[in-house]
Amino acid sequence: MATRQQKRLPRHVRERQMIDAAVRVFSHSGYHAASVEEIAEAAGISKPMVYIYLGSKEGVFTACIHREADRLVEAVRAVVRPHDTPELGLWQGIGAFFRFVADNRDSWKVLYQQARTQGTPFSGEVADARCRVMDEITALVVAGTRLPGGERIIDEQEAEILARMVAGAADALTEWLLENPDETPESLTERVMSIALVGVERFNSGDVCEA
Amino acid sequence: MATRQQKRLPRHVRERQMIDAAVRVFSHSGYHAASVEEIAEAAGISKPMVYIYLGSKEGVFTACIHREADRLVEAVRAVVRPHDTPELGLWQGIGAFFRFVADNRDSWKVLYQQARTQGTPFSGEVADARCRVMDEITALVVAGTRLPGGERIIDEQEAEILARMVAGAADALTEWLLENPDETPESLTERVMSIALVGVERFNSGDVCEA
CATH class of the missing domain: 1.10.10.60 (Homeodomain-like)
Structure with missing residues (x-):
């Protein structure tokens, strides 16, 4: 066979x-x-x-890291539809990100956590993969700071700073998700969205500048 | 001599x-x-x-990573005074974090960014150092979710989730700070504090659960 x-x-x-x-x-x-x-x-x-x-085994592992990053980026893209509002797109994308991590718990632990921290020769590969995933989230947040018509709610630089914070927060919560089997992707999505949306409001209202 | x-x-x-x-x-x-x-x-x-x-050169570099992480943790601790309110302590600690990165721009680029991404044998060391620094920020945020009298504003688990998001956001902004020489530690501190404080408000008011 x-x-x-x-x-x-x-x-x-x-x-x-x-x-x-x-x-x-x-x-x-x-x-x-x-x-x-x-x-x-x-x-x-x-x-x-x-x-x-x-x-080699090293080559196989590297291929696995790349492929899983591709799948994650694909999973995020697949849920964002052209007719969604930017905010809904962001909501869906972050949801897909956490669902992917929850559904691929075991491979995530080995391909990201183990490869990143154990001084194997794969840290560069993992860093690249992580960058690609974070860039995807960052782009979604930047898009999410526009109105459905395309006008910006906050300026480009503020959007970029907010996007990086949100992507960093989402990345940090993957570890929490892996450590806490009762945690749900939905609940983490809500938390990350809450800081994204409030960030938009505050940057927009100028609160942050008066702080 | x-x-x-x-x-x-x-x-x-x-x-x-x-x-x-x-x-x-x-x-x-x-x-x-x-x-x-x-x-x-x-x-x-x-x-x-x-x-x-x-x-060896490797040993010297590893010692540098450890020492710079010690200095950063020290810098964060040094600004938090026992009589500060938890919120002020958090504000000061995050400020010290970004000031350290800005003041040690060159060593940060080599000891953290280069060592983390270039597949050198130091990625484990950097991951450890980063964990120590992030744990310090996380602890400050958790402390910052208490009133000056010590009562919790939000429950322990919510505080931990918020703290990880804030630490992840702060970590993500170090890259922004290095890439943008005009950016100031103060401005990034305000941004990170805005999500920390609003996170406390929202978790506390229950908004996040109704979202």
Whole structure:
């Protein structure tokens, strides 16, 4: 069965299967305990094939980090519809972000937390992936500071500062979400939205300048 | 002169001089271009002495990351006085955080940004240092959600969530501060405080639950 698959599938499909399997294996065993053998077995292909496609265990892990970041960015984009108001788009996008983290708890712990903190050679990859995700959130917040007609509620620089704060807050809450199994993505979305919306109000009313 | 110093100074003083010099050299040249020779010269001691004290260029850099994190935590603690109201303490602490980053712009870029993103073996050290600093800010925010008499304004869990959001927002704005030389620590402090205070109000009034 594995042999027939190897002959038939186009490269990108095979690669996707391999990465799917690798994400499962890494999530379950952690980076150090996982072996290429285990990944090959989970993907239903031979070990040399994994090396041919992705070079090394390190290469497989890097591919997993990239792919999961792609999926997260996609998940955020998928919920934002063109006819949504900017505020609704922001609400949906932040919701999708936290839902993704909650739904992919195990892979998040390995691919982001473990790779970022354990001094593995992947910290640069994780930093890049995190930047891409945060840029996506930042762009949503900047868009969210416009009225449905497109006029700005607050000026460009204020929007950018607010957006970075909101993205930083959302990023910080992923850890809270992982540590607290009873926490829901919806509740965290409300909290982040509350600071985003109030930020818009305050920057707009000039309160922040009088403080 | 260097020789006399080597004989006279106690270890911790010598080590501090070495790290002071190393922070300057790394900030100026970046990790890869900096040499132990240059650091020894800047510290006014011999190269073997640097190896004896800190083992390697890697050891020197790690010591710099730790020392700068200590200094930042100290800077935040130093401005919070026992008789301050919790809110004033929070205001002062966040202000000290941004002032430290602004005043130590060059070392921040090398010790935190470069070490975190370039896949060097220091990402774990930076993650630890960042956690310590963020824990300090988080504790200040949690304290800031009490009235001067010590009663809680919002419950413990809400305070913890808010604190993490505020710390994440402050962390995200350090990058903005480094990228925008005209930005002031005071202005960023006001922005972060605005979300902290409004967070307290909203959590307290229950607005966030009705959203």
